[in-house]
Amino acid sequence: MPYVTVKMLEGRTDEQxxxxxxxxxxxxxxxxxxxxxxxxxxxxxxxxxxLAVAGVRKSDL
Incomplete structure (x- = not known):
C-alpha cells in the first residue's frame, strides 16, 4: 500500500x-x-x- 504525501502552498483549484x-x-x-x-x-x-526560502517567507515576496 503506497502512501504519497504532497506538500504545497494553498491556492490550487479542485480541478488541479x-x-x-x-x-x-x-x-x-x-x-x-x-x-x-x-x-x-x-x-x-x-x-x-x-514557508520560507533563504530566510524570506513566501508571503513577504
Whole structure:
C-alpha cells in the first residue's frame, strides 16, 4: 500500500488537485505495480506565511 504525501502552498483549484492525484496515482501504479485501489495520497496545503526560502517567507515576496 503506497502512501504519497504532497506538500504545497494553498491556492490550487479542485480541478488541479483532482488532476494531480490522478497523475500521481498513475505514476505510482506504473512504477511499483501496486493497484490503484492501494494507492493513498495525502495533500497537505500550507499558507505562504508557513514557508520560507533563504530566510524570506513566501508571503513577504
Amino acid at each position: 488537485k483532482k488532476a494531480l492525484v490522478e497523475k500521481v496515482t498513475a505514476a505510482v501504479t506504473e512504477t511499483t505495480g501496486a493497484p490503484a485501489e492501494a494507492v493513498t495520497i495525502f495533500i497537505e496545503e500550507m499558507s505562504k506565511n508557513h
